[in-house]
Amino acid sequence: MFITNDIKYIGVNDHKVDLFEGQYKVPNGISYNSYAIIDEKIAIMDTVDAYFTHQWLDNIQNTLGSRTPDYLIIQHMEPDHSANIMNFAKAYPNATIVSSSKAFAMMKNFFGTDFSERRLVVGEGDTLTLGNHTLAFVAAPMVHWPEVIVTYDVKDKVLFSADGFGKFGALDVEEPWTDEARRYFIGIVGKYGAQVQSLLKKAATLDIGTICPLHGPVLKENLGYYLNLYNTWSSYQPEEEGIVIAYTSVYGNTKKAVLQLAEKLSTNGCPKVVVHDLARCDMAEAVADAFRYSKIVLATTTYNADIFPFMREFIDHLTERNFANRTVAFIENGSWAPLAAKIMKGMLENSKNLTFTETSVKILSSLNEDSSAQLNSLADELCKDYLAQQDSTANKNDLTALFNIGYGLYVVTSNDGKKDNGLIVNTVTQVTNTPNRIAVTINKDNYSHHVIKQTGIMNINCLSVDAPFSVFERFGFQSGRNVDKFAGLEPLRSDNGLVFLPRNINSFMSLKVEQYVDLDTHGMFICSVTEARVLSDRETMTYTYYHNNVKPKPQTEGKKGYVCTICGYVYEGDTLPDDYICPLCKHGASDFEEIK
DSSP, X not given: OBSSSSEEEOOEEEOSOSEETXXXXXXXXXXXXXXXXXXXXXXXXXXXXXXXXXXXXXXXXHHHTTOOOSEEEOOOOSHHHHTTHHHHHHHOTTOEEEEOHHHHHHHHHHHSOOOTTSEEEOOTTXXXXXXXXXXXEEEOTTSSSTTOEEEEETTTTEEEOTTTTOOSBOTTSOOOHHHHHHHHIIIIIGGGHHHHHHHHHHHTTSOOXXXXXXXXXXXXXXXXXXXXXXXXXXXXXXXXEEEEEEEOOSSSHHHHHHHHHHHXXXXXXXXXXXXXXXXTSOHHHHXXXXXXXXXXXXXXXXXXXXXXXXXXXXXXXXXHTTOOSOEEEXXXXXXXXXXXXXXXXXXXXXXXXXXXXXXXXXXXXBOOHHXXXXXXXXXXXXXXXHHHHSTTTOOTBOGGGGGGOSSBOEEEEEEOSSSEEEEEESOEEEEEETTEEXXXXXXXXXXXHHHHHHHOEEEEEXXXXXXXXXXXXXXXXXXXXXXXXXXXXXXXXXTXXXXXXXXXXXXXXXXXXXXXXXXXXXXXXXXXXXXXXEOOOOOBOBHXXXXXXXXOOOOOTTOOEEEETTXXXXXXXXXXXXXXXXXXXXXXXXXXXXXX
């Protein structure tokens, strides 16, 4: 397989393995990827599992012909990628082993030698020239072992991403990337979201055209899709709207309640309902779905004054992987002393930003009139936002939406006739209530100001405290004139035809401009309310809350240079160029301040 003219695939497919890492089912096998960079000097990128020694060495020989490798670069020391280091070293005694210092310490443990006579230790910022190709090394500790490095080929713009962007499944099997990549990421890398976020920030400064992972296919097209998914997964944000019901049932009564709830949720407009019987399903798939969707219902029995073992195992998997930013509901069943809801909630007490429903369903052995009514109430509570999003069930004149206006943060949506646009603002005010009038002030430099002056309509989305930093990156760090801010999103529309956000808001209002006030640098739009919907009871995101809890704290300790006040990116250097543009948020030098 040709990756580029100079980079060839030399990995192998494994269809014999049934459990990857001894626990993850891989019905379509898995690939162990290795690559050869052929230049004046030749570098081999990683080895493969020990069961494929001769096939891999044959692949090297068949690819290189009469030439021999000059370097073996080891990015990750898990045995499925490093098992053949010694076999390679014997086959090519003149080749240099290239890796991180921590990796060489691990080689001593695995092979009894750290190759001190033929090694090259590399770390963050180091480079290796092969001729026309220069390899730049980037430290990626705890993604997902401490020794990991990734490698960027400057010439061909290829990122060798170690275990990042990998998936289950052999390369000779046709299957969608996302589901098996999600299960792989959440299961194996999910605990290390903060470290993945750090690596993504480094990757954002590189011009990447191809991603070559150690498992799964080489990624060449639509890289933004994969990068966005990794950002979502590693920041523990919901990938899709939907409700997962994870349950255990001993005699079928809890299962009966779960199936009734699933039907009610679908009837109430939930876009996706996924049910997992934890005693029988693929546990890794159930865990991946819990991270995929925005809400979860945990239903189980009290068992030996605790909860049923499969439910305990499931919640342990969630908390181990930093489960966060979800709505959680409980259904408990018990014949004489139900404790399950209390125990489950206690297991989740250290998880961040979980919203627990007011309704909790208590079943005493089997459903009765009271517990059935609780099921109905839970379905209504979980679907409040979905009902408000649908034209057929929404209360479009719910003026309590105005109560959510404060000194908060909002996304103003508009449309220029070709595409939807969105803008972060913090200047929304109710100015009268008879009639209801809303004032929205927007900087004239913003493209949204130009659009709204032309169209006379906008939507105000009241951000709630669960809004992640990615919302501010999407709508605040780039201009709608140059980019499509809704790319990759499924739009929901109000009666005026404009978009409203499907999540991370507690309400929205559709506004019609009645008057315009010129404020020199800004313009104030005085608007009437044509539609108002309340989607949730979550608190409105205030400016203070954003700065204290959402905006990332810049990592400036021990660094000398300048920090972007918008996104926290750190420029290391004595002098910041006047024309410098932040590689993350695209703001200029005027938005940087010197690190003190």
